[in-house]
Amino acid sequence: MQYLKPQSIEEAADILSRNAGKARILAGGTDLLVQLKSGMIEPEMIVDIKHLDGMHDITEEDGGYRVGAAVPGIKLGQHAGVKALWPGVVEACELIGSTQIQGRCTMVGNLCNGGPAADSVPAMVAADATVRIAGPNGARDCAVFDVPTGPGKISLEPGEFVTSVFLPARPARASDAYLRFIPRTEMDIAVASAGVSLELGEDGTITAARVTLGAVGPKVMLVENAARAIIGTTLDDDAAEALAAACRDAASPIDDKRGTVEFRTQVAGVLAKRAARIAMTRAGEK
Amino acid sequence: MKNIHVSTTVNGDELEFVCAPGETLLDSLRDRLGLKGAKEGCGTGDCGACTVEMNGEIVCSCLVLGAEAEGADLRTVEGMATGDKLHALQRIFIDEAALQCGICTPGILVAAQTLLERNPDPSESEIRYWLAGNLCRCTGYDKIVRAVQSAAAEMRGA
Ligand SMILES: Cc1cc2nc3c(=O)[nH]c(=O)nc-3n(C[C@H](O)[C@H](O)[C@H](O)COP(=O)(O)OP(=O)(O)OC[C@H]3O[C@@H](n4cnc5c(N)ncnc54)[C@H](O)[C@@H]3O)c2cc1C
Ligand code: FES
Ligand code: FES
Numbered sequence: 198m199q200y201l202k203p204q205s206i207e208e209a210a211d212i213l214s215r216n217a218g219k220a221r222i223l224a225g226g227t228d229l230l231v232q233l234k235s236g237m238i239e240p241e242m243i244v245d246i247k248h249l250d251g252m253h254d255i256t257e258e259d260g261g262y263r264v265g266a267a268v269p270g271i272k273l274g275q276h277a278g279v280k281a282l283w284p285g286v287v288e289a290c291e292l293i294g295s296t297q298i299q300g301r302c303t304m305v306g307n308l309c310n311g312g313p314a315a316d317s318v319p320a321m322v323a324a325d326a327t328v329r330i331a332g333p334n335g336a337r338d339c340a341v342f343d344v345p346t347g348p349g350k351i352s353l354e355p356g357e358f359v360t361s362v363f364l365p366a367r368p369a370r371a372s373d374a375y376l377r378f379i380p381r382t383e384m385d386i387a388v389a390s391a392g393v394s395l396e397l398g399e400d401g402t403i404t405a406a407r408v409t410l411g412a413v414g415p416k417v418m419l420v421e422n423a424a425r426a427i428i429g430t431t432l433d434d435d436a437a438e439a440l441a442a443a444c445r446d447a448a449s450p451i452d453d454k455r456g457t458v459e460f461r462t463q464v465a466g467v468l469a470k471r472a473a474r475i476a477m478t479r480a481g482e483k
Numbered sequence: 484m485k486n487i488h489v490s491t492t493v494n495g496d497e498l499e500f501v502c503a504p505g506e507t508l509l510d511s512l513r514d515r516l517g518l519k520g521a522k523e524g525c526g527t528g529d530c531g532a533c534t535v536e537m538n539g540e541i542v543c544s545c546l547v548l549g550a551e552a553e554g555a556d557l558r559t560v561e562g563m564a565t566g567d568k569l570h571a572l573q574r575i576f577i578d579e580a581a582l583q584c585g586i587c588t589p590g591i592l593v594a595a596q597t598l599l600e601r602n603p604d605p606s607e608s609e610i611r612y613w614l615a616g617n618l619c620r621c622t623g624y625d626k627i628v629r630a631v632q633s634a635a636a637e638m639r640g641a
Contacts, residue, residue, distance in 0.1 A: 199485065225546075226551075233505065234526060243504065243505075245550075271540055296612075382615075383615035
């Protein structure tokens with residue numbers, strides 16, 4: 198195995214495209230090294246991108262924020278601007294692992310690992326975030342939702358890799374929240390999770406919403422019926438229950454040692470309802 | 484497999500070592516540099532026995548490649564004492580028996596040091612969350628948390 202440190206994005210894309218299937222990008226390594234050690238993957242090349250220009254930057258762009266692919270969780274959590282605009286995305290990213298893991302883990306690695314229970318992904322999808330992808334044919338943007346395709350699988354073409362995540366601008370009275378269920382308070386994989394992003398009108402009713410679920414299907418879910426159930430309401434009890442019901446309908450989890458189908462389905466609805474209430478309170482306080 | 488030459492700073496000393504491409508920083512520290520303070524408990528990022536500070540943040544050195552230490556600023560438990568004088572955390576861990584077998588101790592000391600440099604007066608729950616990635620099989624954690632609180636108080640000059 199080789200450890201490579203390309204000097205530019207173009208060189209990295211070139212290495213990746215000439216060695217499709219044999220080269221792997223290294224971000225924080227908190228998934229990659231575990232998989233390497235267990236023999237789950239056997240790449241011939243590890244391509245470190247953390248030192249490339251812009252990878253560690255968080256920059257304002259069009260009223261939103263562009264977050265470099267190598268920004269670790271702890272740095273995102275220290276950024277007052279991102280925290281104020283997208284608190285749900287930040288709290289999701291901060292849930293990943295321990296303080297030590299936070300020092301390394303990236304949202305992009307979380308996404309590109311393709312795990313159905315990846316914590317930052319439902320929050321990014323609720324935020325309608327996009328990623329910028331570099332590749333042999335230049336750069337392109339792609340919705341975060343379209344990156345994972347199934348457990349451990351992503352839609353990137355050979356030679357492509359993600360260089361940043363873009364969290365868009367939003368109206369003044371808008372916010373988001375992310376919640377997951379785990380059997381303890383730290384260091385565990387989500388049994389079910391939910392992200393909600395919403396915008397409020399002048400009169401305090403919800404004018405736009407995105408509701409997402411994690412860990413209850415092969416990839417993150419965007420539950421449009423759940424969003425529809427709360428748009429035009431003030432999230433009264435009936436609306437909140439309709440949102441939860443839509444989430445229960447959408448969930449198609451597996452049974453495993455961490456949760457049964459029934460439990461995960463039920464909890465997905467409860468988490469979505471609670472996340473919506475938190476997002477609502479946050480938006481109302483602005 | 485070509486070995487990699489790495490220049491790095493460990494506890495303020497500029498050091499160089501040669502490592503295999505897939506070698507972890509934990510193995511480089513222990514086997515190339517003879518710094519055996521960081522321990523391997525799990526090798527998968529779960530236990531924190533391998534905790535070191537890298538560029539100001541604590542990390543699991545079992546999940547970092549030795550090659551990634553190029554140009555980095557590392558701190559390990561070996562850098563905590565000043566000559567024969569133990570760091571307050573080290574002394575108080577001994578005085579208050581915040582360790583039994585000691586396997587988890589170097590990682591906990593490094594993590595706690597970073598916490599106290601950032602937050603000189605952490606609450607009990609802040610300490611518990613900060614150290615959630617440092618597992619201890621022996622003490623039941625209470626003595627560790629109290630030792631960190633005592634050290635914090637002493638370091639604040641209280
Ligand atoms: C102890 C422990 C606890 C954890 N807890 C959680 C948790 O609570 N929630 C959670 O969701 N996850 C958790 N994880 C998993 C992991 O930490 C996260 O998925 C993390 O966000 C991965 O980011 P990374 O930067 O370390 O990725 P890496 O390990 O560097 O990369 C992950 C994958 O993505 C690919 N990749 C990375 N960057 C790019 C890029 N820019 N372009 C294309 N592909 C790329 C890599 O090739 C690799 O296949 C935990 C891991 C450990 C070890
Ligand atoms: S040995 Fe690194 S976390 Fe356990
Ligand atoms: S003292 Fe034995 S593991 Fe902590």
